[in-house]
Amino acid sequence: MTTTQHPPAEPSEVRVVDKAQYALAAAIGVAGAYVIYDATTLRKGFADQPVQPYAVPYVVGVALVLLAVLLAVATARGDVAESEEGEDVDLTQGSDWVTVGKLIAVFVLNLALISWLGWAITGALLFAGTAHVLGARSIVRSLAIGVVLSVGTWYGFYSGLGLAIPAGILDGVL
Amino acid sequence: MGSFDLLMQGFEAALTPTNLLYACIGVLLGTAVGVLPGIGPAMTLALLLPITYSVEPASALIMFAGIYYGGMYGGSTTSILLNTPGESSSVVTAIEGNKMAKSGRAAQALATAAIGSFVAGTIGTLLLVLFAPSVAEQVVKLGNPSNFALMVLALFAVTAVLGNSRLRGFIALFIGLAIGLVGTETGQPRLTFGSPLLADGIDIVVVAVAIFAIGEALWVASHLRRRPLDIIPVGQPWMNRDDWGRSWKPWLRGTALGFPFGALPAGGAELPTFLSYITERRLSKKPEEFGRGAIEGVAGPEAANNASAAGTLVPLLAIGLPTTATAAVMLLAFQSYGIQTGPELFDTQPGLVWALLASLFIGNALLLVLNLPLAPLWAKLLQIPRPYLYAGILFFASLGAYSVNFQWFDLLILLILGLLGLAMRRFGIPVLPLIIGVILGPRMEDQLTKSLAISSGDVSTLWGEPVAVIVYVVIGAALAFIVGNGIRTLSRNNNQKKVSA
Numbered sequence: 322m323t324t325t326q327h328p329p330a331e332p333s334e335v336r337v338v339d340k341a342q343y344a345l346a347a348a349i350g351v352a353g354a355y356v357i358y359d360a361t362t363l364r365k366g367f368a369d370q371p372v373q374p375y376a377v378p379y380v381v382g383v384a385l386v387l388l389a390v391l392l393a394v395a396t397a398r399g400d401v402a403e404s405e406e407g408e409d410v411d412l413t414q415g416s417d418w419v420t421v422g423k424l425i426a427v428f429v430l431n432l433a434l435i436s437w438l439g440w441a442i443t444g445a446l447l448f449a450g451t452a453h454v455l456g457a458r459s460i461v462r463s464l465a466i467g468v469v470l471s472v473g474t475w476y477g478f479y480s481g482l483g484l485a486i487p488a489g490i491l492d493g494v495l
Numbered sequence: 496m497g498s499f500d501l502l503m504q505g506f507e508a509a510l511t512p513t514n515l516l517y518a519c520i521g522v523l524l525g526t527a528v529g530v531l532p533g534i535g536p537a538m539t540l541a542l543l544l545p546i547t548y549s550v551e552p553a554s555a556l557i558m559f560a561g562i563y564y565g566g567m568y569g570g571s572t573t574s575i576l577l578n579t580p581g582e583s584s585s586v587v588t589a590i591e592g593n594k595m596a597k598s599g600r601a602a603q604a605l606a607t608a609a610i611g612s613f614v615a616g617t618i619g620t621l622l623l624v625l626f627a628p629s630v631a632e633q634v635v636k637l638g639n640p641s642n643f644a645l646m647v648l649a650l651f652a653v654t655a656v657l658g659n660s661r662l663r664g665f666i667a668l669f670i671g672l673a674i675g676l677v678g679t680e681t682g683q684p685r686l687t688f689g690s691p692l693l694a695d696g697i698d699i700v701v702v703a704v705a706i707f708a709i710g711e712a713l714w715v716a717s718h719l720r721r722r723p724l725d726i727i728p729v730g731q732p733w734m735n736r737d738d739w740g741r742s743w744k745p746w747l748r749g750t751a752l753g754f755p756f757g758a759l760p761a762g763g764a765e766l767p768t769f770l771s772y773i774t775e776r777r778l779s780k781k782p783e784e785f786g787r788g789a790i791e792g793v794a795g796p797e798a799a800n801n802a803s804a805a806g807t808l809v810p811l812l813a814i815g816l817p818t819t820a821t822a823a824v825m826l827l828a829f830q831s832y833g834i835q836t837g838p839e840l841f842d843t844q845p846g847l848v849w850a851l852l853a854s855l856f857i858g859n860a861l862l863l864v865l866n867l868p869l870a871p872l873w874a875k876l877l878q879i880p881r882p883y884l885y886a887g888i889l890f891f892a893s894l895g896a897y898s899v900n901f902q903w904f905d906l907l908i909l910l911i912l913g914l915l916g917l918a919m920r921r922f923g924i925p926v927l928p929l930i931i932g933v934i935l936g937p938r939m940e941d942q943l944t945k946s947l948a949i950s951s952g953d954v955s956t957l958w959g960e961p962v963a964v965i966v967y968v969v970i971g972a973a974l975a976f977i978v979g980n981g982i983r984t985l986s987r988n989n990n991q992k993k994v995s996a
Contacts, residue, residue, distance in 0.1 A: 345922050349666060356673055356686065363683050371947030374681035377940050381676060384669045391662055402923035403659075407711070408532035408577055409881055411720040421717045421917070424889070425910065431893060432906035440897065447893060452886035455716060466883065467890075474894055482546070487901050 339401050346393040353385025423454040439489020444471030498628055505849030509557055509857055517554045518854055521561025522861045528562075529569025530873045531884060532577065533715055536566035537820035538707040542891050544700055544828060545898045552832045553847055557854040559828050563821065564616060564858045567804055568866060571608045571797055572873055576601065576727050584764035584800050587772045591785065591792030596727040598788050605870050606732035607742045607790055608797040609863055614743075615750040615798035616859040619805025622754050623812075624852055628841050630813035635838035639946040640956055644963035646939045649816045651970050652760040654928040655977060663924045670915070671932025674702060680937060692904045697912075699827050701896045702933050705909045706926055707820070708892035710916015712885045717917070719881060729874045732867050742794040745775050749798030756799075757806020760818050764803040771795040805855070812848060814838060816935075823930045 360378035392400075404412055427450035435443045448467030449460065457463045475495060478484045488495045508514065528539040543562055550558065567584075574585040575592035588608065595604040637645075654664040677686045678696030687693035734742065749771040756767040775791040776782055785792055808825075810816040815837035817823040829836045834844060841848055866873070896909040919926060943957075950956035958964050 342922060345918065349670070352670070352673065356676070359686050363685065366682060370681075370944070371952045372940065372944045374683045374685065377672075377936075378676055378685060381669055381672045384665075385673065388662065388666050388669060392666065395662060400662075402663075402921065404923055405714065405920040407715060408573065409715050409720050409885075410718045412718060414718065414721070416717045416921075417719070418717060420719070421713050424713060424716055425914075428889070428893075428906075428910055432903045432910065435897070435903050435906065440894070444890060444894065448886050448890045451889050452882045455719065455882035455885055457880065457882035457886070463883075463886070467886075470887070470890060478898065482550075484898065486898065 337399060337401055339396060342396040342400070342402060343393060346389045346396065349392065350386055350389030353382045353387075353389060356382030356385060420454060424451055427451050427454060435489070436487070437489055439491050439495075440486045441471050441475045441488065441491055441495060443489075444474065447471075498624060501845060501849045502624055502853060504846070505851070505853035506856075508553060508846060508850040509854040514554050514557050514850075514854070515857070517550070517558040518561045518857050518861060519865075521558035522565040522858055522865055523561075524558075525562035525565025526569040526572075526862070526866060526869075526873060527565075527876060529566035530572050530876045531569075531879065532573055532877060533711060533884065534888065535570055535820075536563065537703075537824050538711065538888075539566035539569075540821060540824040540828070541700070541703045541707045542888070542895055544704075544824070544831070545895045552834065553850050555832070556828065556847065556851045557858075559825065560851060560854045561858040561861065563804070563825065564612075564801075564855070564862050566821075567801060568609065568612055568862055569873065571612070571800070572605060572870070573877065575604045575608065575793070576729060576874055576877060584768060584803075586765075587768040587796040588793055588800065590772070591789050592797075593727075594786070594788035595790065595793065596729070596788075600788060600790075601727050601729040602732045602870075603734050603738050603790060604788075604793050605729060606734045606867065607738065607794045609732060609866055609870075610734075611742065611746040611749065611794045611798040612801045613859055613863040614746045615753060615801040616805060616862075617856060618747075618750045619754050619757075619802040620852065620855045620859065623805050623808050623855070626758070627809050627813045627852075630809060631838040631841045634814050635842070637838075637962055638960055639942045639949065640958070641960045641962040641966070643939060643942040643946055643957065644960075644966040645814060645816065646935050646942065648966050648970055649760045649810075649818060650928070650931060650935055650939075651973070653818060653931050655973065660923065661977070663922070664928050667919065667924050667926065668928040668932045671929035672936040674912075674929075675933045675936030678937075681940075692902070696937075697908055697933075698899050698905065699933055700831065700899055701905050701908055702912055703824055703827060703930060704892045704895045705912035706916040706919070706929065708888050708895075709909060709913025710920060710926075712888045712892070713913060713917040714920040715885060717921075719885075726874070726877045729871060732870050738790055741790050744778075745771070745791045745795035746798040748774060748778075749795040749800075750802040753799035753802030753804075754806040757803030757819075758809040759806075760810060760816065763807075763819055764800045767799040767803050768796040771799040808855075811836075812840060812851075815840070817931060820927050820930055823927075823934055826934060 356378050360375040360382060363375040366374050406412060427447060431443045431447040445464065445467035448470055449463040452463040453460055475486055478486050509518070524543060525539055528534055528542065529536060540559065540562055571585050571588050574589035575596050592604045592608065595601065650668060654668045655661050674697060677693055679687070679694045680696065684694060752771050753764070753767040757764065772792055772795060775795040776785045779785065779789060779791050781789065807819050807822045810818055811822045811825060817826045826836055834847070893906060893909065896905045899905055946956055958967060
C-alpha cells in the first residue's frame, strides 16, 4: 500500500526526465485551480459562522497549485517516480496500457447497463469480460464463474444480509 | 467499574455462539483474502466492509477484528511463500522467511510467524486494554483547539514522516482534503459540479475501495507478471525445540518494539519491523545465518508487525485518529454504523468497545488454532489464476461500491477514483495521506469552526490550550529538522557536483 523502500537512485550521468510527470503536475494544477474557482462561487455564510465555507477550499486549492509547481520543478530537475511494486507486478517489462484501456471499457459497460439489466447480468459480464481481457483462456468458463458469482452475491445479499440489489430486467425472475 | 470487569463483560458479549461464529467467519475470510496476492489487510477490510452493513454493530465489529488479524496473518504467509512481499510491513519478514522456505524450512517459518503473531497480538491487545481507556480519559477533557491540533499532527505525521518523497506525500494529502470538501456540509454546495448526487459528499467507502482495490487491480493489469512466481510447497507448520528456543526472545523483543511505534501517530509497522530485524541480527548467536534463512529474522519482525497493529488501535479507539490505512478502514466501519469515534467512545459505547477488545483476544486465539492446520490449504490459494483473481477484485469492488446506494453513479465515481489510484501507483504517490485526508479533512474543519465559535472568532484560541501548544511545538521541531536536513543534503549534492565538475 505504501511506496516501496528503495534507496534513492544515484544521480546518474544522463538526466532522465519523466515527461509523464509533467502531465500529472498539470492535472494537479488544474484541480487546484478548479477548487479555487469553486470557492469564489460560494457566498458569505451566516455572520456567526466563524469559518466561512470558502476558507478551507481556498487553502486546499492554493496548496494544490503550489504543489503542482513544485512537482514540475522537481521533474525538470530529474526527479523520477518510484512506481509501486507488488506480488504480481513486474516492473522490468513495459507498461501494458492497452489492457488497462480494455478493462476500463468493460467497467464502463457495467455502469452503463447496471440500472437496466441489473447486477445479476452485468456483474457476470463484468467478471467474464475483465477475466478475458486479463488473459483467461476459456471464455465459457469465465462466463460460468461470473454467473455463479453475480447470482450468488445477489441471493447472498438478499437472504443473508436482507439487502435487495435492484434486479433490473430480471425483476420477478430472481 | 474497573477495566477488568468491563473486559469480562466484553468477553461475555463476544462469546455468545452467534458472535463466536462471526469471529470464526471473520478470521477465515480475513486470512483467505489476505493470503491472495495483491490484497493487503486494508483492501481486505475495504472489500469486506459491505458484508457488515446489515449485521448488528457488535457482531460486525467482532467479525472485523477477525478480518483485521486474519488479513495480516494471511499477508505474512504470502510473503514467506512467494518471494515478493505485497505489504511494506511484511517486507522484512520476507527477507529471511522466503530464504527459510527455499531451504525447506517453510513449515518452521510459518509456525514462528503464526505463534509470534499470537504472542505479540495477545500482549499488544493487553497493553491496548491497559492504555486506551486512560488515554481516552485524558483526551476527552481536551477542548476543540487541542483536538484540532492533534488532527494536524496526525496529518503531518503520516504525510511528512512516512514515505520517502514528502512532496508526493503532501500531494496525496491535499488531493484527499479536496475530495473531503465535496458536499453541502457547510450549507452551500462545494465541488459538487451542480450534481445533487454529490450533495452528501463522496462516500468514503467508495473512495477506499476505489483507491485500494480498483487502483491496485488496474496497476497490476498494466504490469502483470507473465511468468508465474515460484510457490514453495508447504506441509503442516511445526517447530522443534531448537526453533522454539530461538524464537521466544525475538517474539518478546519484537512486541516491545512494535507496540509503542504503532501507538504513535506516525508509527506504522515499517520502522519497528526493520528495527527488530537489525536487533535480532546483532543479538543472534549465529549471525552468519542471517541472509540465508534465520528463524529469528522471521520471529522478531512478525511479532513487531502484529504488536504495532494492536498499537495503532490506541489512537484509533482513544482519540479517533487513524494512523494506518487499515485503521482508516476500521474507522469507516465504525462510521457506517453511525458510531461517533473519539475519546467519548469508551463512555458512549462501552458495551461495543469492550466486546471489540475481547474479540481481539478471541480472534487472535482462533487464528492460531485455525491457521496452523489450514496452512497447506491457504498455500493453494496462491495458485489461483491471476485473470480470475483480478477480475474477482474488480467484481467485488464494484459490488461493494454499488451496494452503498444502489446507484450507477457510485460506480462512475469508483472508476474515476480508481484511475486516480492507478496514477498514484504509477507516480509513486502514497495512498495513506489521501485516505487520512479524506477522513480527517471534514472533521478538522468542524473542530476549527467549533473552536472559533466558542472564542467568537478570536484565532488565538487555537494555541490557547497547553496540549495544543505542545503539539504545535512538536510539529515545528519536526519541520525544522526536515527543512534543515533538506538544506544539508542539497548543499552536499551541490558540493559533490562542484567537485565532480
